[in-house]
């Protein structure tokens with residue numbers, strides 16, 4: 098990828114040096130249903146250990162999931178705003194449902210709202226979000242853009258903040274999953290960037306570590322999915338920023354291949 102002066106300045110500001118890009122490796126495609134089919138249930142992958150199995154869906158949960166799967170954007174947003182399906186509703190200040198543009202070709206999936214996201218009702222608006230914005234800007238992408246190929250749509254696996262930023266619980270994951278599934282179906286992105294182990298493991302239904310998942314292109318029901326480090330981790334571990342930059346470039350290549358295929 099050729100970088101202009103602005104991009105280089107942006108990356109330098111982020112502390113990223115640029116070794117040669119590795120060749121894109123394509124992960125073996127898991128047996129997945131064709132593109133745009135209903136995604137698998139999103140289950141939680143905790144930070145320190147193998148994820149507990151998602152609780153079996155009760156009949157009333159199944160009916161709710163089926164109802165949400167038919168919603169349009171506005172109905173989905175309204176449903177999330179008044180959601181009381183798990184205990185997180187009791188302490189939340191706001192539901193952080195989405196950020197960016199609903200026509201974007203890029204989908205960024207994070208973990209859960211933090212303090213700032215809870216206060217402002219939008220994902221990635223705290224310090225991690227500022228780093229994410231800088232990294233996206235280096236690719237000429239922005240959550241403020243309305244041009245689909247320059248815009249991003251941002252969503253979290255959980256829409257409400259776990260108190261004190263504790264780990265999400267399996268029942269919270271299970272009850273929130275229909276929202277992300279419907280967001281993904283409505284958006285139909287060209288590329289998905291899963292940030293952090295939680296988002297990656299949830300979407301790919303695996304316990305593999307970020308180290309093993311990143312650096313290659315996965316297949317999410319026909320859409321390329323790239324795993325990278327969570328920006329909050331990058332703030333604590335700046336040495337990993339170069340790897341994150343490689344992941345972004347991999348995602349850019351996948352998005353371009355999607356654009357070529359779409360024309």
Ligand code: URA
Nearest residue numbers: 207208209210220221
């Ligand atoms: N971390 C996330 O994963 N999402 C946010 O919205 C904020 C921080």
